[in-house]
Amino acid sequence: MKKHLQHIHPLAWTIIVGTMFGRLVTSMSIPFLSIYLTQVLGASPTETGITVAVSSLAGVLVSFYGGYISDRIGRRIVMLVSVFGWAGVFFGFAGAKELWVFFLVNMLNGLCRSVFEPTSRALLSDITPAENKLLVYNLRYAAVNLGVVFGPIIGLQLGSAKSTFPFMIAGIVYIAYGLVLFMQFSVHRASMPAPSTAEAPSLRAALAVTSRDRVFLPVLIGTIFCVLGYGHFSSTLAQYLAMNTHFSNGSQLFSYMLSLNAVTVLVVQYPIVRTASKFPPVVPLLLGNVCVALSLLLFGIAGGIALMMFSVVLFTVGEVLLFTMMDMLIDRIAKPEWKGTYFGTIGFNNLGNVIAPVFGGLLLDQFGAGNGPAVFVPLALTTALGLPFLLAAHKRLTAKERAEQL
Template sequence: MKIHLWDHNLKVRLLGEGLFNLLFWMYFPFITVYFSETLGQSMAGLLMTVPPIFSLIGSLLGGALTDRLGRRPVMLIGASFQTLMFVLFALSSSAWIDYIAFIGIGLGKAIYSPASNAMVADLVPEQNRRQVFATFTTANNIGAVLGPALGAVFFFHYRQALLWTCAVILFLYFVAIYFIVQETLPPSSQRLKDRSLITRVFKEQWKGYGLIFRDKVFLVYILAGIFALIPIMQLDLYLPVYVTSHVPTQALFTWHDVSFVLSSKEIYGWLVGFNGLLFVLFILPVTHWFQHWKERNVFILSALLSGLGTFFVGLNNNIWFLFLVTIVFTFGEMVRSPVSQSFISNYAPEHARGQYMGVDSMQYTIGKFLAPLTVFLSTWVPPMGIFSLILIMAVISIALYMCLFKLYVKQPGV
């Protein structure tokens, strides 16, 4: 499905989210390092387990409101809240206020995401969803190419200017949503919206979530996703701590008497940038290569590559070896991304699509809650112990995905 054939709602979102993510990747990869330096490594590891709790609340709330208020209003709420939190972050002179603002940014993004994904499912036929989700992933990762390399300088030396720029871009995106984006709520959900009182919404939505949580297939899918995402999330959690602490300053290349030397922080920035470059170059081809693969095999391959790739990071601190293993765990993340989004889009019933999208994000929020424990444990456990634990999480995920698709064959729908 070519971009010029897309609905204008999707085109606006593709541009807006792409611009914001260009700036997002200039600060997000370094947030764990920042809090480790200002508040201590152990404290940072504990503190990074808290934002996912608020993100979980935001996802459930956003999913509930998405099926009642509509996609567009919830996206406006999420974008405006993130804008305010970036302003607070930019004005702050305290690491604790920075932390509160960081939590708020995650909360706003969590409210926004179910409505955003539901809008794609509303507008795109089932057979084209993998490709469309892959295109959004490409746009979101274009910023990941240059962002981390630039962020290694701008975040630590020009943080306020960077945060103000994020706030302005998000505000402009809010304006674009308000004036250009149109509602896509399906008729089945629209009827529920018309006859429901606001005071009854949360009670009814709670009952709806109760039904979802009794869906055994869906719960196994969420649990498998949690264990699969723990290795993937280490790129922004344990890997920056490990690289800045255990990878020495070294030359990227030497030409005669000239050497291009990178510090440990710069090496990490280059690795994250390389991760983003791989996404930009290969997410669409990879989606095409695996379009005929069964979802079961794609999920298992993803968990295997991300687990092994992250484990291999601890085997050698040479920069070129680190680039090599980055390819391995990046492809693990890459093959998973569009398939996971299309799986839930196809599995969720139309009238409860927002709720399922909200609960689907639980695997990310719970994963983000558990993944920072590697930073906390790194105070006492040596690096190979941490990397072995990460690999074990991937193996558990593979076993759960095998179980999932045995159940899913017997129960192909909700």
């Protein structure tokens, strides 16, 4: 392990550490946005759902372009522009007072995130030898969750459910992250992969490449439903707990659930990934979908904190199965010259994050926070709709790799 760590590129370490601090400050602000909008601004659950969803909608519309453009003009320019733009977004949140301003700023939030993140993941793939890729991807995922362990608790203490001040801290941290990236790019310019010198295909041709991939397409559709289930944790569940009179302090309970989610990831990630890596790469996604769907059912029937916390652990196991192996699966499917495009295109699975807060908000408006089963049973069933698509992807990938070995 120590030998592999020593061979990780300094830029990769910058992205991993920057991701940790970035998620620390975003997890002490963004997850509480839906609670702030309903409890402070007085928005309805549906209005809140639409405002939260616009971030993912903007991400879906531009995520492909982020990866595609970074293949053509280079990772450096795309990452620097998007990270400093992201800092500006957080300052916008800090100064927002009206619902329409939150809507606009959150749309820009999704745009910046969905340009920066696929590009940074493609850069990690570029600068990391094949034997270290699983380690690097999982270090990045561990960094995400290490930040989220402490972020929600800090956010609770700073009053994130009632104040926009934590967004100011997030903006300052992202400026610092951008400055460190700028210096690292300058120092390691010689080792940076050059942009593709081949004639750039049209965007239509690039979309055609991924849409014709008989393995990638069902993976994409299946993971839309997986992300749909995952998206309810920070949107529908947050509002449900804040509005449900059965729980005396829903905002505080939600912050503890966020932290438990992150701690559980750190505890179970390594053994789960070590075990899951022995199976065909789509199998962990199948198991992850089942765990997330079951956990949503349990959230709906939980009458006490103990079952809620158990549901968080089950949800987290599903999350780890879904997201720790996804980067490796995409890296395995994608052709080298199209990696940025594939990493960008998989961002279309964020359609699930677009649908989740709106669908959940409509159910809360219709049935109320006092009727958990009526809200969460439909959420669990729609999540499970991803299973047939993932099964199809598994069969196709197995047949493809068997044919290549002949």
